[in-house]
Amino acid sequence: xxxxxxxxxxxxxxxxxxxxxxxxxxxxxxxxxxxxxxxxxxxxxxxxxxxxxxxxxxxxxxxxxxxxxxxxxxxxxxxxxxxxxxxxxxxxxxxxxxxxxxxxxxxxxxxxxxxxxxxxxxxxxxxxxxxxxxxxxxxxxxxxxxxxxxxxxxxxxxxxxxxxxxxxxxxxx
Amino acid sequence: xxxxxxxxxxxxxxxxxxxxxxxxxxxxxxxxxxxxxxxxxxxxxxxxxxxxxxxxxxxxxxxxxxxxxxxxxxxxxxxxxxxxxxxxxxxxxxxxxxxxxxxxxxxxxxxxxxxxxxxxxxxxxxxxxxxxxxxxxxxxxxxxxxx
Numbered sequence: 001x002x003x004x005x006x007x008x009x010x011x012x013x014x015x016x017x018x019x020x021x022x023x024x025x026x027x028x029x030x031x032x033x034x035x036x037x038x039x040x041x042x043x044x045x046x047x048x049x050x051x052x053x054x055x056x057x058x059x060x061x062x063x064x065x066x067x068x069x070x071x072x073x074x075x076x077x078x079x080x081x082x083x084x085x086x087x088x089x090x091x092x093x094x095x096x097x098x099x100x101x102x103x104x105x106x107x108x109x110x111x112x113x114x115x116x117x118x119x120x121x122x123x124x125x126x127x128x129x130x131x132x133x134x135x136x137x138x139x140x141x142x143x144x145x146x147x148x149x150x151x152x153x154x155x156x157x158x159x160x161x162x163x164x165x166x167x168x169x170x171x172x173x
Numbered sequence: 174x175x176x177x178x179x180x181x182x183x184x185x186x187x188x189x190x191x192x193x194x195x196x197x198x199x200x201x202x203x204x205x206x207x208x209x210x211x212x213x214x215x216x217x218x219x220x221x222x223x224x225x226x227x228x229x230x231x232x233x234x235x236x237x238x239x240x241x242x243x244x245x246x247x248x249x250x251x252x253x254x255x256x257x258x259x260x261x262x263x264x265x266x267x268x269x270x271x272x273x274x275x276x277x278x279x280x281x282x283x284x285x286x287x288x289x290x291x292x293x294x295x296x297x298x299x300x301x302x303x304x305x306x307x308x309x310x311x312x313x314x315x316x317x318x319x320x
Contacts, residue, residue: 154264172228173250
């Protein structure tokens with residue numbers, strides 16, 4: 001099989017997987033919505049069941065109905081809770097998978113971030129020691145900054161800004 | 174008759190050369206005010222300045238982050254004839270986008286915030302492109318400006 005055919009096949013497979021995942025997430029979402037509606041209806045019924053026995057407390061007969069209705073609603077509540085927990089777990093798993101598929105600088109581990117930061121610092125230090133930074137050198141440093149997570153990028157630009165404005169680095173871009 | 178034609182031609186040439194300098198001209202020399210954290214100047218006046226240290230401008234950089242995204246930031250820099258200089262950066266996407274407006278005849282102004290340790294962040298950028306920022310060159314002032 002030629003490399004271009006293989007890449008096309010892999011792209012097609014990846015697209016299918018993304019579509020499947022999107023469908024799965026939306027179906028889980030709709031299940032959660034349905035259960036939320038069910039829970040709201042059950043709560044309303046329970047509220048109604050709790051008010052009726054209070055009104056009928058003077059008559060001895062219906063009190064039995066009241067207690068049995070309470071037991072039934074407890075069971076319903078328990079079932080709804082279990083279902084909601086299961087669906088929520090499923091939903092969060094699906095969301096986690098989607099996020100993992102999407103590249104993000106925020107997901108780099110601390111050791112990796114530390115290494116990237118150290119790379120930036122070392123390169124900046126080189127330019128500080130020579131006192132100037134050419135456009136090409138700045139381009140290289142930009143690449144280092146771009147690899148950092150969002151907050152670290154701001155910090156790196158801040159350090160660069162300080163170096164230039166304190167007169168330690170002559171750099172015009 | 175020949176004399177009249179010569180004089181007429183000379184007058185016409187003078188008129189045409191004068192009309193080339195007509196129109197309002199308001200060059201803005203580069204000024205970096207470190208007290209109010211504000212810099213301004215037009216690019217032509219800055220480029221024609223007699224002082225070789227004077228400059229002003231802004232720019233953007235867009236760099237792939239290696240994991241599918243693009244890191245975008247903008248910066249502005251200026252130095253005036255007094256030697257006051259400033260360099261500020263921003264990652265604010267709206268400000269980064271604003272720099273598209275700049276061109277080589279623009280008047281540029283920008284402001285910044287200071288964390289007190291020299292870390293300057295651009296907080297605003299403004300650009301105008303108007304005829305009166307286009308410099309008039311004269312015989313006596315080849316570079317057009319005094320600064």
